[in-house]
Structure formats: C-alpha cells, structure tokens
Amino acid sequence: MKLKTLFFTLTLVGIACVFLAGSIQAGTQVADVIKMENPAYSEHTKGIVEFSHKKHAAEYGAACGDCHHDDKGQPLADLKEGDDVQACITCHKIPGEVPKDVKKEWKTKKLKKDETNKLAREYHAEALHDNCIGCHKTWNKENKSKAAPTSCTKCHPKTK
Template sequence: MKKRYFSITAIVAVMFLVALSGYLRLQAKHDVPARVIMDNNGGRVIFTHQAHAQDYGFECADCHHDNIGQDQPLACGSCHPSAFDEKFRVEHQKTFPNDEACMRCHSETPTGPLAKEDKPDTEIIPTRADAFHNQCMSCHEESGGPYGKDSCYDCHAR
C-alpha cells in the first residue's frame, strides 16, 4: 500500500516538474520583447527586437553589454537615464536586482550620499539617447541598417 502511494506521489511529482519547466521555458521566451516602442522628442522609434535578435543573427550580449542578468537583461534605461538629474539619483538605487549591479558604476555598494571623489564619472556613461544612437548606428555602419545624417526618418516616425 505504502509503496503504491509512493509511486503515485513520484509520478505526480515528475509530471509537475515537467509542466513547471515547460512553463518556465515559455515564460523566458515570452519575456523577450518582439518589438520595443520608444517614444522620444525625435519621434517614436519602433525597434524590431525579435528581428534583430533572431533574423539578423546577433547574440544578446552584442547589445546587452551588462552581464548582470544575461537570461533576463535589464532595460538600457536603468543605467542610461535621459539625464543624470535628481530623479535618477533617487530612483536608480531601486532599479537593480542585486548589489552586484551597483559595481557596474560604483566601487562598492553605496548606502548614502557620496563624497565628490566617490561619484561615478558620468562623462563616460552615456545618457539614454546617446547610448541608443551610438549603439544602433555604429552597428548599422558595420553590418547594414540605417545610419548617418540623412537616416533620421528610417528610425523616427514623422
């Protein structure tokens, strides 16, 4: 009798694990956006994420250069804000999954206001628009896709 219960429990457990792993795999796939809509002053940009990640043959890390969550990369804007202003200073501390992420810019995990010499050098961290223009266009220049001064409306809606 006991043995029977044990094997039923075992079968149910296996079925549960199979279902769970299938569900998680689906979830992981689902979380990779097909398209990313970027509203901005230059006119809305619709970035064909799936085409870039699958059809054009790039690796995730070609664009997601943060190695913090390689299975679930962070939004570029968590590190590249539209400006390094008061809003960024307050909010960025909550946008990262772990303390390891702080080391991308800080030498140790800060817990309060920073002395001048401990502040990250924002000269070398591009803002969001610069980061995108820079990454989108330098790859296009190398591998195809719109770039250069006459290309604005190939990406931006009029």
Template sequence: MKKSFLISLMVAALVCAFALPNVMAGKEVPADMVLKAPEGMKAKKTPVQFSHGKHSAEYKIDCMTCHHKAKSEADIKGCAVAGCHDQPGKKEANTFYAAYHSKKSDASCVACHKKMKKGPKSCKECHPKNK
C-alpha cells in the same frame, strides 16, 4: 528496492519533461516594440518602431550585444531602467540618447548599423515625422 528505483526514475522523467522546457525557455522576448524616452524625459524626435524578432531571429544578433550590462539573458531589463541609460543629455554614456546613437559603442543602433552596413542610417529612417 527495484520498484522504488523505477518510481523515482519515472518521477524524474516527468519533472524533466514538464519543468525543463520552461527553465530553458528563459525570458520571453517581445517581437515588436516602440522605443521612446523614459517617463518625464522630453524627446525631440518621434518614438522608434523596433523589431526584436528581426534582430534576434533574422539577423542573429545575440541579446547580450545590445544589453551589454546584463550578467545573463535572464537579467536583461530595458535600456532606460535606473542605473543604465536613464539620464537626459547626449554626451555621457549613461544617457538615453547614447544607448541608441553613440558611435563609440557597438551596443548602440547607430554604430551597429554602420558596422553591419544594414538598417536605417539617417534620422528620418528611424524617426518618421509626426502623423
């Protein structure tokens, strides 16, 4: 009885040692990325270089602040996926433009930069001219 109990404890310890870190790590966040209009949507400005690492590690912004529709960090998808900010135009909340530029949502880049008084505040700072 004692022997089987000890073996069970050893197996449980090994499972915890090797499996738990992978479960706790969650989804890997890309360090840097380029934000561009979804496929088939015409963009009027150049794509934007974005540093996930800086926003999460340096500025300590919680993922769920920007990815406000996700139920958990494991559920996070890109902004331009179907049903999120995948529509052309500027005025409706579900447009690709609104995801980054809305002044009414704390989840947008423009509103957050204004509120935090950090980061780019003009179009040219995010959208440099074509090279």
C-alpha cells in the same frame, strides 16, 4: 496502502517536474517588435522607434551581445534569447540627450573624447543612439552599403 501513497506522491512530483522544466526552458518571451517607448520621458521629441528584435536576430544575424552589454560595455556573450535582461534606463539613467550647456562645460574643462563619451552614455538617448547608429555604421562599412539606417527619420517615424 503505502505503495499507493508512494506511487501517487511520485506521480505528483513527476508532473511538477515537467511543469517546472517547461517554465525554466521557456524563459522570458521576447516580443518580435519592441516599441522603444520609455516612461522616464515626460514627452518624446521624435516618433517612437519600433525595433524589430526578430528581424535583427533572425534575418540580420545579430547576436544578443551585439546590443546587450555589461556595466563595462562588454558584450553579454553568454546571453541567449529568452534570458532576462535589464532595461537600458536601469544603467543609462538620465532621460534624453546631453544638454548643449553640459557639452560646452565639458569643452571648457577640456575633457578627453573617451571621458566625454563615457559621460554621454549616462544619458539614455545617447547610449541608445551610440549603440544602434554605431552598429549600423559598422554594418554599412563592412557591407559597402547604406542599407542600415543612420539618420533620425529612418528609425523615428514622423509624429502627427
């Protein structure tokens, strides 16, 4: 009788391990296309960008750390597809772009460019634009091309 109980218990443990290992391996499902719509914005002034995660990773060879970074702006080099990541708004907390009056204030204070860049990245849209457009400009320069979009209307569809 003890042998049957032991066998049954080990079988259940084995089945549980298979399911647990499968869920650990699976990680977080990454959507092929990510709609860059954030509830932090009461309204959007431009069309919502539909970011093709699959295309950037598979076709363009972008590594996770090319977009995802730590709190010091350093690439998350060990990140792999399916790992949990924080939403950009978690750190870049202020929705939108830097208001013009704030930019004027920074000029009045004669802040250095690296200081203003750091302050600007607290704004969600500024951080996203800096990340995406910066990468696209670098890619275009390295490839002597203009294929990677750098203007608003190339990524933001017209709103109806």
